[in-house]
Amino acid sequence: MTRLRVRRRLAAWMAVLAIVAHSAAALAADGAVALVGATVIDGTGRAPVPNGVVVVDDGRFVAVGRAGEVAIPAGAKIIDASGDYVIPGLMDANVHLLLDIEIEPLIKYEGRYGDLIIEAAQVALRNGVTTVFDTWGPRDALLRAQTRIGDGEAVGSRFFFAGNIIGFDGPFSGDFFRSSMLSEQFAKRINDEWEQGVGQDLLWRTPDEVRKRVRDYIHNGHVDFIKYASSGHTHEQYLAFSPETQRAIVQEGHKAGLVVDVHSTSVESLRLAVNAGADVMQHCDYTGIEPIPATTLRKIVDEHVACAAFFVTDAYYQWTQSHDIRENFSEIEKVHRQNDEALIKAGAVIALATDAGILRPQAASNPALASMLKGVPDTPTSLSDSEFLWFKAASELGMKPMDALVAATRNVARAYKRSKDLGTIERGKRADLVVLTANPLRSPDNYRAIRMVMKDGLLVDRDHLPIRHFLTRP
Amino acid sequence: MTRLRVRRRLAAWMAVLAIVAHSAAALAADGAVALVGATVIDGTGRAPVPNGVVVVDDGRFVAVGRAGEVAIPAGAKIIDASGDYVIPGLMDANVHLLLDIEIEPLIKYEGRYGDLIIEAAQVALRNGVTTVFDTWGPRDALLRAQTRIGDGEAVGSRFFFAGNIIGFDGPFSGDFFRSSMLSEQFAKRINDEWEQGVGQDLLWRTPDEVRKRVRDYIHNGHVDFIKYASSGHTHEQYLAFSPETQRAIVQEGHKAGLVVDVHSTSVESLRLAVNAGADVMQHCDYTGIEPIPATTLRKIVDEHVACAAFFVTDAYYQWTQSHDIRENFSEIEKVHRQNDEALIKAGAVIALATDAGILRPQAASNPALASMLKGVPDTPTSLSDSEFLWFKAASELGMKPMDALVAATRNVARAYKRSKDLGTIERGKRADLVVLTANPLRSPDNYRAIRMVMKDGLLVDRDHLPIRHFLTRP
């Protein structure tokens, strides 16, 4: 490379850095901000407050109430939101900020997974999802990205992460996509970034040994919560861990003050996880070819276990019934729908969850993925609109609009024990909110009518998100 | 086909039938038989009795003791066995009389699986194994073959069977050999012969539903005992059933008066099975990459749980350590050996088990099997010499010769609750015995020095077994 070309590349980088700085800085408010005139739906489930006032300062809500009942600090910047609707920043209980574990991106972006993660966090933020919980990903890259967002070096959704799912192997393994055309060294190197010592070999181990490994995992690096496999990934009907092992994992998580998530895909894996005392049941609505039994359902309701529910739209559901792309696929989706109806009816604590991330457009032409993506309507796992589809699906399933909003805000915060700071528009909490130009309680499509997104008291420059396009089209 | 050719075929059949009749009939004794002069090792673990007398009548032992202490009935046929050694008929706690589930034999012999089963029972009998327990096979064909042997229509080892392993799918499934070149109809038809309603789909079900299915399985057709999967077959590190489901299965078995066998391949699947109250732990010495934990081992010893142990010879073991033909294969075999040593040392109740059956010689050139068979020394699963190899392996593992003999007789009988009739040379029991020309307590190879085999009081014409050669070379 000539000296000249190196200079050009440097100049290009400077330009990118300038844009990033601008995106954040230009939107930072000095002092207090007051949103006035909007109907405020605060995420607690309480009735909407028309002509409300929301005052924000230093990144938090400092006052919320009706006009006239709330004092607006002198010098506060006033944002007129008359006719608009203010809701808490949305939360997603299950995403994978690095979802595209195809061979091509994992090779191409090796060493830059943090950039992919930030890109995804920016797509989420653009859509009003201010907080997400990443439930499977490469721990170190997640930490780097989280730090960059936390330090204000990069804009993006706030996110918390679990790293590996305890008991799963990495991307190039039998749990996901093994290939006979990759070197062992490369496959291992990438798998290690996910596995971090708590991969599938734990299934062979005693409860004591698993306990020790989980403890090491928690203490050898940062995670915000943990997640373990109650059932297998590729082999969904099998149990990954015995009840004793599950309890050991849950105890270690709790001992470290962490919420414990569970990957469950069958009636028995769900039951064992509930019994083990896990906190959040991921895709609790997927139980295979047998619906959630009455006793398990009752326990979930009675003990307020958080159900991270993967609602899908009618359109997607219909597609699953005419495309039996894997053994039992259509049947499992039929039961999935029955479970969602039963959970809603029984009054379970439901949290919005989508499993979403970003797949590059070419993924649909990857033979290994085509059957799941090509021509599929309302694909539920695309961060670019997964939460909008979730609200649509909630509506189609007969969930009350206010319940759906609470499921997407307060319930997620509570599930992850983050409600001190997050989930509702209440005094003292982080100032995350979305301003909509149409009433989301009238139609789920109105969640798309985003006028503004605020995170930590700062307005987001949505038009420029994501700032750098790796997997998304420019 | 012309009339003439049909006649010729008929004649050939008549000839075969005559041979069969001859084999059994010519060897049937009228009235009592007394074996005299041999050293009698009766399978109880008691010291050998030199110059012993064993009197048999009406299929049972009527007297056993030292010469002079036992009265020989008048008119009894006397067999002089001076210098020989008499041991009980051997027993194998785990065989598969229809082991060769390759595509070719399963298509070629469809409708005649009973014939294959009898062929295998005859190979076993020829080697002095008078009773075997078939722990996975096609239930209806097994029943037909059992009936033919029981009725005296065919000669062969006495056998008891479990039919399917509850939780496993049939031969042409992911649990064994799925092929993309068989019609769904055929694959299903054959799989159904094994699965009988208790296949892998049970893994998706609740304990109650599994209980019901097992009950139906037991009552809709004959089985002598049942066996269930505590772990997966292809996916050995996964658990197939939760503890509650395992207990439900065990209860149903016991309620029907049946012994309950378990398929277990990991430390946790073994522990759960012991806790569930199962009676016979198949290949309890295979626990994956982690040896049997001390607590589990203690429980096995303390509660006299039957360990069907798969001893392998040093030659085979060495081969496994230099041929890592599957993920973890060498490591699993290393742990396997450690487990065997630990079980022997701890004084566990060990029962001879081999997983043996008959594979046609061509199986070694089937690409799907070649790595397990081609050039492998002391293949432990070939009925033609599996129990001889087991004794050799027991010796190499340091087991006392008398303990090995008891493991191959009394312990198997006890494990399956058949010791009222089987397992030892004691008055009142079925008259199954083997006469050896060399002392089996001196060298394990002496089990090969078979002079006579008696089953149910009848001498076996070993030279003509198997009578018809399907999978064995003529």
Add this chain to the structure above:
Amino acid sequence: MTRLRVRRRLAAWMAVLAIVAHSAAALAADGAVALVGATVIDGTGRAPVPNGVVVVDDGRFVAVGRAGEVAIPAGAKIIDASGDYVIPGLMDANVHLLLDIEIEPLIKYEGRYGDLIIEAAQVALRNGVTTVFDTWGPRDALLRAQTRIGDGEAVGSRFFFAGNIIGFDGPFSGDFFRSSMLSEQFAKRINDEWEQGVGQDLLWRTPDEVRKRVRDYIHNGHVDFIKYASSGHTHEQYLAFSPETQRAIVQEGHKAGLVVDVHSTSVESLRLAVNAGADVMQHCDYTGIEPIPATTLRKIVDEHVACAAFFVTDAYYQWTQSHDIRENFSEIEKVHRQNDEALIKAGAVIALATDAGILRPQAASNPALASMLKGVPDTPTSLSDSEFLWFKAASELGMKPMDALVAATRNVARAYKRSKDLGTIERGKRADLVVLTANPLRSPDNYRAIRMVMKDGLLVDRDHLPIRHFLTRP
């Protein structure tokens, strides 16, 4: 098997034999037969003769003409066919009487392939196809079946066969369906039945060596004609043999007095075969993604090369255009259609050819075949109606009705140099004919309106064909 059961089986066989005998014997005529009153379309292309008379004796036509112009022998049996249409027995230039080379039937019926071949010949005969040319099959079984039909031991279409396609390997090879679950011995044994020393390894050889092998092939066993690969089977765009080798093969065939067929699938393989002097171009209308070049087309027309053309119906064609099931599949079928139109327009000598045989119904659920069979309209390769579909396709392609009839009779006979005996209703030829109740020149569907089929002067008992059902549904 008990003696009783053997007797029962014998009785069942006797019954089958009786039926077979009956089928043939009951329909045999003594002395001359005269069909009167029908419109006779004699296969020469001449105008139909209304109120015609066809006199048959001793297996041949003895007189054909208008009523009144033809003398009916005294004592002849008169068949009144007033209102009917008499056409020559149909001929198919390309069938595979043993088409179902799936693993299941090839194992199940090993040793009885002759029976399968006869079943197929009977299905053809039932449909009025009195002569077929088998262009790939197991030579020895074909000879046995041919002999049985020739000797009158079995009823069925007259057939001629080539045995292997020189340069192709057998069913369980890369040329067809290789499986990793069959023993080498079995795969080789079956492949050998097809290959007979002239398999794919000839592609490695010099022209001289190929010549020698072909000579041996012709002389070491009976074949009626030979066929060689100008292009590959799985690898259709490649050339199998050089021009020199092709000429050597053709010379050896001609030297032995045999017609030479060619397997060709590309423009160049077709051109080389025409230049080599081969007689019958199989599926000359399949030339890949490039249509037959003008020069090749002209040569085919000018030199009266026989084009065995694989016409397909509009329905099938439309399906191919919306189901691109293999690389280039849709494109190849588009070019196929263009070629057929061009061949018809240019006046090439077209012979009906279908590649047809019998597949058992389960074949559609064999994953290896499903994409070609499941839900495919007008599958062109099913002997049960392939020639009817061919006539329909010919009509849709704009071929004149009389030309289509000639293509299905006289042209096939000429292509294979069998017109001395076969192909038309003319004095002295074998008395093969079909009586239709509707005019085939009016609508191609009328070929289905079969009232009678006569072969070698004997009426066929169509209702009982096939006599034994192996692959066909009962």
Add this chain to the structure above:
Amino acid sequence: MTRLRVRRRLAAWMAVLAIVAHSAAALAADGAVALVGATVIDGTGRAPVPNGVVVVDDGRFVAVGRAGEVAIPAGAKIIDASGDYVIPGLMDANVHLLLDIEIEPLIKYEGRYGDLIIEAAQVALRNGVTTVFDTWGPRDALLRAQTRIGDGEAVGSRFFFAGNIIGFDGPFSGDFFRSSMLSEQFAKRINDEWEQGVGQDLLWRTPDEVRKRVRDYIHNGHVDFIKYASSGHTHEQYLAFSPETQRAIVQEGHKAGLVVDVHSTSVESLRLAVNAGADVMQHCDYTGIEPIPATTLRKIVDEHVACAAFFVTDAYYQWTQSHDIRENFSEIEKVHRQNDEALIKAGAVIALATDAGILRPQAASNPALASMLKGVPDTPTSLSDSEFLWFKAASELGMKPMDALVAATRNVARAYKRSKDLGTIERGKRADLVVLTANPLRSPDNYRAIRMVMKDGLLVDRDHLPIRHFLTRP
């Protein structure tokens, strides 16, 4: 990325650039250079000249002869090579500078294939191979790399390239490594870099169409020579093109003034290529399971056709005979050896050719390549020592040492019609030479005793080659 880190990266780049500049510049000589005292073996086959003088100026040989007979220009830099041996720069008639077409490097280095090519050219140069002929690679990247070396921007072997092999598809195709885990877009994009419009679809085409495509290929971008497939790559026994098409390709190449190479792997593909008038027969010694026929051999000798011969050492040969890793592999290697012996004996024009390139060390653990690489002795296709192995193999095959040297120099230059400038140490030719400290005619190992390499009159700083390590270990 922070500003600081960008600066650091820039600094690192500057350092790299400085090294590159140094490597070339520091070794550039001003004015004439005279090597004196060495034994000069000039590549013509003439007897070595002891105490020789080689004078170089302006990149070319200006005088060569015995000491005393050659005038050394005043001011010439004198290099004392007493006791050394001077030979022409070595030439390789067949390399692939971008050989490592595994998924990982092709993704990781997309856009930088030119860098990989230069790395390989530097490895070759380090070993004294001053000129190579790249016979399959991505045309545009090759051109960029060639330009950089030609312009002196990068150091490396001089190379000439053909781009695609006409009739082959790219790396992610059935001709090489197709994967079901890559997006169609990516696979096509990479394949296109190789195929350039002359891929495998040409096999479907007429001679005229192929001619047109080849003409376009030659004129739409730069190539130094062309190469076409006479046989298939994966399907080695098939012919790719008819004689007419081969002649059309050769004519187009010659019309454009280009040498025409051929890929041939069978006796017939070799014969057709010779007949078509192609200039260089690549791996003419590989003819499958049939050795080169006498007539073809005679023609090759009589017409002085260049045989690019792939000699392999005894060690490698023995390995091939005990590792039949593919169908016919051992047999093909046996015939390969017979051919080499026959070619040498018959006096054919042999040119050193190795098919070599650089594979990263991890390639041996790629399951797709392991059987060809793991534990294989004397792998003949590794640029790091392929030509040394070739000389060793030549010796083992009984070739005369001087003939081997000529095969590696003059014969390659002549084969590619580059002998005006290259191949021998003769006045007026490019000053490429190697100084050895031991006599290469005494032992082939002495080719490894390199003291200096000169290319275009400049000494090469071998110790720093390759300058940047992509695929080679640092």
